[in-house]
Amino acid sequence: MPGIPIMPPQASTMAWRVDAVFFALSGLSLFFTLLVFTLVIYFAIKYRRKSENEVPEVIHGDNRLELAWTFIPLGLALAMFAWSGIEYINLNNPPANSMEIYVIGRQWMWKIIHPDGQEEINQLHVPLGRPVKLTMTSQDVIHDFFIPAFRVKADTVPGRYQTMWFEPTQVGEYHIFCAEYCGTQHSGMIGTIYVMEPSAYEQWLASGGRTQAQNAPQISPAQAGELQFATLGCAACHRPEGGGPAPSLVGVYNSDVKLEGGQTVKADDTYLRESILAPAAKIVAGYPNIMQSYQGRVSNEQLDQLLAYIKAQAPAAPSGSGR
Amino acid sequence: MATITLPRREHYLNISYGVRSWLLTTDHKRIAILYLITVTIAFALGGLAATLIRLELLTPEANLVSSDDYNKLFTAHGVVMIFFFLIPAIPAVLGNFLVPIMIGARDLAFPRLNLMSWYVFVIAVGLGIYALLTGGVDTGWTFYTPYSTSWANTRVVPVLIAGFIAGFSSIMTAVNFIVTIHKMRAPGMTWFRLPLFIWSMYATSLVIILATPVLGIALMMLLVERVLRVGFFDPALGGDPLLFQHLFWFYSHPAVYIMILPGMAVQSELIANFSRKSIFGYKFVAFASVGIAVFGFLVWGHHMFVSGQSVHAGLMFSILSFLVAIPSAVKVFNWTATLYKGSISLQTPMLYAIGFIGLFTIGGLTGLFLASLATDVHLTDTYFIVAHFHYVMVGATVMAYLGGIHYWWPKMTGRMYPEGPARASALLIFIGFALTFVPQFILGYLGMPRRYHVYVPEFQVLNVMSTAGASVLALGYALPVFYLLASLWTGKSAPANPWGASGLEWETSSPPPTFNFERTPVVVAGPYYFRGPITEQPPAKTTVQEPGGEVH
Numbered sequence: 001m002p003g004i005p006i007m008p009p010q011a012s013t014m015a016w017r018v019d020a021v022f023f024a025l026s027g028l029s030l031f032f033t034l035l036v037f038t039l040v041i042y043f044a045i046k047y048r049r050k051s052e053n054e055v056p057e058v059i060h061g062d063n064r065l066e067l068a069w070t071f072i073p074l075g076l077a078l079a080m081f082a083w084s085g086i087e088y089i090n091l092n093n094p095p096a097n098s099m100e101i102y103v104i105g106r107q108w109m110w111k112i113i114h115p116d117g118q119e120e121i122n123q124l125h126v127p128l129g130r131p132v133k134l135t136m137t138s139q140d141v142i143h144d145f146f147i148p149a150f151r152v153k154a155d156t157v158p159g160r161y162q163t164m165w166f167e168p169t170q171v172g173e174y175h176i177f178c179a180e181y182c183g184t185q186h187s188g189m190i191g192t193i194y195v196m197e198p199s200a201y202e203q204w205l206a207s208g209g210r211t212q213a214q215n216a217p218q219i220s221p222a223q224a225g226e227l228q229f230a231t232l233g234c235a236a237c238h239r240p241e242g243g244g245p246a247p248s249l250v251g252v253y254n255s256d257v258k259l260e261g262g263q264t265v266k267a268d269d270t271y272l273r274e275s276i277l278a279p280a281a282k283i284v285a286g287y288p289n290i291m292q293s294y295q296g297r298v299s300n301e302q303l304d305q306l307l308a309y310i311k312a313q314a315p316a317a318p319s320g321s322g323r
Numbered sequence: 324m325a326t327i328t329l330p331r332r333e334h335y336l337n338i339s340y341g342v343r344s345w346l347l348t349t350d351h352k353r354i355a356i357l358y359l360i361t362v363t364i365a366f367a368l369g370g371l372a373a374t375l376i377r378l379e380l381l382t383p384e385a386n387l388v389s390s391d392d393y394n395k396l397f398t399a400h401g402v403v404m405i406f407f408f409l410i411p412a413i414p415a416v417l418g419n420f421l422v423p424i425m426i427g428a429r430d431l432a433f434p435r436l437n438l439m440s441w442y443v444f445v446i447a448v449g450l451g452i453y454a455l456l457t458g459g460v461d462t463g464w465t466f467y468t469p470y471s472t473s474w475a476n477t478r479v480v481p482v483l484i485a486g487f488i489a490g491f492s493s494i495m496t497a498v499n500f501i502v503t504i505h506k507m508r509a510p511g512m513t514w515f516r517l518p519l520f521i522w523s524m525y526a527t528s529l530v531i532i533l534a535t536p537v538l539g540i541a542l543m544m545l546l547v548e549r550v551l552r553v554g555f556f557d558p559a560l561g562g563d564p565l566l567f568q569h570l571f572w573f574y575s576h577p578a579v580y581i582m583i584l585p586g587m588a589v590q591s592e593l594i595a596n597f598s599r600k601s602i603f604g605y606k607f608v609a610f611a612s613v614g615i616a617v618f619g620f621l622v623w624g625h626h627m628f629v630s631g632q633s634v635h636a637g638l639m640f641s642i643l644s645f646l647v648a649i650p651s652a653v654k655v656f657n658w659t660a661t662l663y664k665g666s667i668s669l670q671t672p673m674l675y676a677i678g679f680i681g682l683f684t685i686g687g688l689t690g691l692f693l694a695s696l697a698t699d700v701h702l703t704d705t706y707f708i709v710a711h712f713h714y715v716m717v718g719a720t721v722m723a724y725l726g727g728i729h730y731w732w733p734k735m736t737g738r739m740y741p742e743g744p745a746r747a748s749a750l751l752i753f754i755g756f757a758l759t760f761v762p763q764f765i766l767g768y769l770g771m772p773r774r775y776h777v778y779v780p781e782f783q784v785l786n787v788m789s790t791a792g793a794s795v796l797a798l799g800y801a802l803p804v805f806y807l808l809a810s811l812w813t814g815k816s817a818p819a820n821p822w823g824a825s826g827l828e829w830e831t832s833s834p835p836p837t838f839n840f841e842r843t844p845v846v847v848a849g850p851y852y853f854r855g856p857i858t859e860q861p862p863a864k865t866t867v868q869e870p871g872g873e874v875h
Binding site for chain 2: 182
């Protein structure tokens with residue numbers, strides 16, 4: 001059927017192995033479903049009640065049949081358990097020559113750290129044909145790093161490290177989804193895996209990871225800023241409707257902001273920039289000093305985009321005062 | 324009295340009138356009706372949340388509700404449907420009404436405890452719905468830590484307390500059933516003459532009593548961590564988040580059997596009575612219920628294959644999960660074989676029963692994909708799971724529940740429902756179910772995670788198909804409310820046994836008298852005997868020949 005996807009891409013060495021188990025189970029299920037459906041429909045028609053007082057002869061059962069339909073499914077089930085279990089062990093044993101990448105989940109973004117210190121947010125560039133082992137944890141709640149095209153998934157649990165591995169077999173871009181519910185923007189905690197030819201990957205590493213930015217579709221700085229705002233997790237606290245642990249930024253640009261200690265400052269570019277890079281410098285009255293510094297974590301370009309987004313948010317009618 | 328020409332027969336519905344006579348009743352049949360009204364309201368509220376969820380998912384973007392509201396909606400849907408509808412529905416409504424009648428007792432062993440269980444339930448539902456309507460909770464019905472204890476800013480505490488209280492109601496009902504089934508069977512009603520409905524209710528009650536306290540403990544620990552900051556689960560406080568998952572699923576996996584075993588209970592009655600056959604392999608079906616109840620306790624870890632549990636634990640839980648599928652398969656095969664050479668009537672309850680076989684077969688088989696380790700890694704936490712558990716818990720259980728409501732409606736109300744619309748609703752539900760959830764199996768395999776408010780555009784077509792199916796399903800679920808209510812006034816009067824069915828409940832009048840039988844019945848035949856009554860008749864013969872005897 002055109003237009004209706006039915007299969008995710010098979011882009012890792014494990015993908016087809018998992019699919020083989022999946023299709024075997026599908027085949028078995030289809031067989032038993034059709035068997036039961038056919039028998040039920042056939043019996044329902046063939047033995048329809050002929051007269052109101054009809055009472056059929058009594059059949060209590062048949063022990064040989066009972067044994068057959070206990071032990072045949074049991075054998076099939078055990079076989080499937082063993083096959084699937086072996087693949088699960090494979091899924092949990094990364095090859096010794098794996099390249100190691102760190103993944104940190106937090107509300108609501110993925111931070112990726114490459115072996116040479118290169119960092120990415122919600123993007124993961126990997127070379128084709130090389131096993132990659134992810135060592136993962138979470139800063140806050142449980143998340144789950146899920147790459148459907150590779151058939152791999154693992155929870156990232158605060159306070160412990162989980163590992164997961166894959167070896168990409170196809171150049172392309174594939175989804176990363178957070179698969180464990182983690183709060184407001186859970187469905188926005190998604191990203192992209194870029195599987196590159198090894199040479200392109202080397203180039204990407206050498207150029208400081210700029211390839212994708214160049215290829216990205218042209219969008220306005222404010223739109224880019226909105227994306228940054230979501231992916232950096234700003235929206236978690238700076239909720240547009242207010243009520244979060246930090247003030248809403250709707251209409252904040254060029255407004256007068258009351259600070260802790262009674263001072264008032266104008267929220268101009270300098271103030272906003274400082275508030276992102278050194279949040280503790282000036283604290284808004286009524287809000288705790290909980291924001292961490294983004295110094296070194298956002299580029300100047302990203303900072304400009306964030307400012308453009310904050311400026312673009314027209315002052316709205318005053319929303320609820322929170323709680 | 325002398326002027327009355329037609330003597331008015333006294334039964335449980337007309338013996339007294341007024342609100343007090345209902346709210347202070349200890350009659351198990353009236354309490355069943357009270358439960359029926361309560362769980363129907365819960366079902367409607369849970370269904371409303373589901374409707375909003377499906378409408379929001381028509382497009383990949385957020386257009387109907389905010390992310391916070393969406394998260395509250397699916398939490399409300401889960402909490403209400405599971406704790407306030409699926410768990411109590413069949414035991415508290417049909418079980419309450421039928422357990423004493425089916426074994427020939429006057430009432431449950433502890434009638435006042437039974438009434439108290441309803442009040443406790445109403446308090447839980449009231450508190451839960453109050454919390455969900457005034458602010459809501461956004462943790463998902465699974466309350467995973469540390470999100471629920473340290474990060475969620477919503478009304479977690481009252482909803483936890485509501486779940487905790489609802490557990491007590493379940494336990495009270497279960498204790499009542501177990502004691503009643505042990506101690507109050509009529510003369511001649513031996514264990515192997517019990518209808519399979521009773522066997523399944525018995526197994527369900529055991530599971531409730533053993534598992535529910537663990538849920539209570541888990542919810543209380545969660546509460547203590549959230550309110551007093553004592554670290555059980557949050558690593559920031561020195562706790563372990565996986566501990567909560569172990570405790571939670573130790574209850575919540577058996578809870579699936581608390582929901583499906585009563586469905587199987589109804590199913591066995593419908594299949595036997597509408598084909599006028601003894602259930603094929605009665606003892607195998609009875610022991611399959613007990614087998615499911617026992618094995619059901621040993622499989623909780625299959626919810627945690629990607630949580631960080633060890634590979635060895637994963638292997639053990641996987642093999643046990645495959646094993647628990649076998650007794651379910653045995654049941655399906657036996658129900659199917661029961662139809663062989665039967666006298667099959669396709670009246671509404673039987674349509675529901677056949678629908679149950681269909682949905683349960685698909686629901687059970689897709690469970691194997693999740694018991695199987697390698698496929699579970701890919702499919703868990705996606706729409707595949709959503710579709711699978713809806714097939715089992717909603718498809719099968721609600722199919723059985725509605726089939727049972729139709730089958731025993733004449734007994735409960737003394738009125739017949741209209742056959743035409745009833746058959747239409749059974750058909751709509753079956754078709755609507757497939758249209759709603761088959762696309763979700765595909766979505767899950769494609770990788771769409773559950774609990775996603777917005778999603779990537781390539782998933783839209785299947786989501787639109789699912790929502791379209793859900794509208795058919797909603798129609799199918801809404802229809803019975805109208806024609807069943809209307810039948811209370813317009814329905815034909817029901818005879819004692821409108822189906823030519825076998826069972827003690829069909830040997831008393833419709834609706835039954837307050838103490839169920841005019842005189843204590845003496846059972847002389849096994850279950851599913853269709854050549855005559857199974858009780859000793861008034862002009863007692865000198866020698867009673869056992870027509871059916873025990874089932875061998």
